Amino acid sequence: MITKTADILVAIILLGFGLIVMWDSFRLGSGWGMEGPKAGFFPFLMAAIAVVGCVVVVRQAMKGTSSVKGNKPFVPSGGMKPVLTVFVPACGMILLTEVVGLYVAAMIYLAGYIRIVGEYRWRTVLLVSIPIPLIFYWVFEKIFLIPMPAGMFGAQILRF
């Protein structure tokens, strides 16, 4: 996908969001109420600005007067793979958090990433992935008393 297509696509998505916001604000009442502007007044105005702006962005992109270079690939070749190797495992960690809690999920995530993507020796992997989440656990849960998500089983796993 070239940047021009991405530019237009993003603007159209934003335009869609703007229209949804306008519709909901209109439902709430975007005009003058009993005592002053109604709840939908401000978001309606902002969404209207956004929608008009998006139309201009699309036009600029079509005419080639956009500030971004349109014919460059949006993601440089070979760039998508590293982005996904960061993004997908991170989402995996968050999913795991719902089950085993953030600290255990982070251990698994760190270990998996450092071993598979970083191709480090097991010794390095374990030396990083086990103690660091434990230190954070101690600092946040014990010193600052800020609880992190425990998931369904996290409280049973980390019991100290």
Added chain:
Amino acid sequence: MDILTNLAFGLKVAGEPYNLMVAAAGLTLGIIVGVLPGLGGANGCAILIPVTFIMPPVAAVILLSSIYWGSLYGGCICSILFNIPGEPWAVATTFDGYPMAKKGQAGRALSAAFFAHFCGAVLGTIALTFFAPVLAAFALRFGPPEVFAVMLLTFSAFVGLVGKSPIKTLVATAFGFILASVGIDIVSGELRLTFGLTPLMGGFNFIVAVIGLFGIGEILLTVEEGLKFEGVKVRMRWSDITSTFRDMRRYWKTLLLGSFVGVWMGFKPGGATPASFMAYGFAKEAMNEEERAQFGKGHVAGIFAPESAAHGAGTSALIPMITLGIPGSPTAAVILGGLMIWGLQPGPMLFVDKPDFVWGLIASTWYGNIIGLLIVVAFAPAFAAVLRAPFPILMPLLIFICAIGAYAVNNRMIDIWYMMIFGVIGWAFKKLDYNMAPMLLALVLGDMAESAMRQSLIMSQGSLLIFLHPPITLPLVIAAALIGSWPWLAPMVRRMRGKGEGQSAGH
């Protein structure tokens, strides 16, 4: 003098051992955060806001502002040693900083940058100390229409002066305001833009947005570009520092000019980046032919100018934040958000209601920048070594820390998912020139701007003329209109002038 008495009081508050310790910890963290790509001052502050809940507000604001000063100091390490500007205002530093480092003068370049930062900080702090109380006293007279006019000026300055695409800045700002209005309307209590979905009822928290847009987004950009940190090794010798003193004596005008440009520009939102480039340009102009040729090849004045401007701008960005409640930089926006979370109402009343808080903050800026200078000069090589940590270990760790920060704000699991979504938005927006700083500012200031506007309209019973009252609102609104439409006005003015010249040439 009143200000000096207050400053002495503030110095006593900020000088308490606990507060000094907090400042030193904040500075160290800030420098690390500033050195790391993908984590700037805004992010560092956002992640640590939950930690400040257990602190008194004075210590909390000292921690956050110290992180800010630290991140400003730390930013130049990355740009000089690795040719990778951690922040947009560090770009100008790479022009001369990296060539110097490659010539084997890394220590001298770093020490020049640190002392330039200190000069900018001193001028900025002087402005903060003496100008902020005056402005606050003036702003005490502000009602809702004046507050709204100031906001209008702020955002039109972003549209008109900052960023590559004014129209996209406008769109991003509007979406910032839209995100801010999701959830319960503070005036009527109605649910807005929630579409019956429970997760949307809590609204979007700006901290989560900061961590996503600036943290995760920046990490994604970094891995996409496949940056490798093959930097120059650095050792700071005593001779580097003494040679910096000699350079400072020689180029004191450059330093002063840079600091001044920084303080002046930093006052306006988004001013740090243009300030650093302007200062670089001015410094180059002021040199003689022979020295000008050295610019871009590793001239020490090419470090002095942008770095003193960047730190001056960063410091003076606090002036509108504590006096008007309008932050001049993304990091100042996060600190302002923190203020609201601690239950303080930002704005001129702070000077009246919470003098210990305001003067503690101002005084800690003095301490913070002095301690910061000592820390960076003493431990620069250690901080640079952070960047030599292997990327496959650093990267997942950063994401783990970001997740902690995003969750801790409201203890909501959904916020971690929002963080990832904001990360993708940040990644795409950065590539397409959507400016994220005003979007963040709009998210932080959304409630304030909206209620100012609605209250004004209630006061005037719907008449827009209330925004056109002299002596305060009218000039502000006119300035906002002019600045905001400048990208469209400028070509027209140029065309008219071009025509005029053509005619006079014909006659």
